[in-house]
Amino acid sequence: MNRLVPISEASKLLGVSVPTLRRWEAEGRLIPEHTSGNHRRYDMLKLKPELFRATEDSRKTLAYARVSSHDQKDDLERQKQVLELYCAQQGWTFELISDLGSGMNYYRKGLKRLLNDILAGNVGRLVITHKDRLLRFGAELVFSICEAKQVEVVIVNKGEDTTFEEDLATDVLEIITVFSARLYGSRSRKNKKLLDGVKKAVEESQA
Structure with a gap:
């Protein structure tokens, strides 16, 4: 629900009449916000915070x-088990x-689905x-969205991701595969040789 509401909606949520709200304002017991058009808006987070706790x-x-x-x-199953155990220990559904x-x-x-x-x-x-489970590059952007949406x-594990090297090598190979499909189409032997060399080096680093 909206935090700032007009006087008619505020009276319904608070269970009092509009004249009562106006009297409280005159007595200094209630100080409304004002829009750029000078319309009164009442901050329900301050007046009735339990409504927002429920939300x-x-x-x-x-x-x-x-x-x-x-x-x-x-490793995916291991991650699932860690998350399930951690959430259960915290009592979270x-x-x-x-x-x-x-x-x-x-x-x-x-x-x-998560972002939506x-x-x-x-x-x-x-x-x-681990933060890299979201994105290899760009996790901070997701965290900023979470902060803006009050998430x-x-x-759970703020230390080094133990599978970073393996994941990074796999990501590099995926990029090479995508660019290979594009550059092979140009029928450039030089491009093919270069990409094959990089791919071989990455695969050898995983051995």
Whole structure:
């Protein structure tokens, strides 16, 4: 609900008449806000904060897990278990969203669902094992959106992500694959040789 409401709506929410509100204002017991057009608006967060506590409590907790590739499914299950255990220990009812895809992919189904829920005001808390589970680059932008929408962000593991090197290598290989498809089309042997060399170096670094 809106924090700032006109006098007619404020009287209904407070259970008093409009003349009573005007009298309280004249007595200095109630100080309304004023719009640029000099219309009275009453701040219900100050007058009846329990209305907003109920709204906040109704917002859900989302737990989000992600891995980059199919061969990391064991790590995905580990993330899910960590999130489930942590949320249960806190006594939170939650929904779990999981993604299988690159940390550089902004169009993952789970991530899009998560962002849509946050922007719609349906989320009160976001729980992740590590900030890089959201995005490899750009997680801070998501955190800024959460802050603007008053979503609490809980990062279970604030230390180094133990799978960073593997994930980063997988992400690099994905980028190479995408650019390979484009550059191969140009029939440039030089481009093909260059990309094959980079891809081989990345794969060897994973061995």
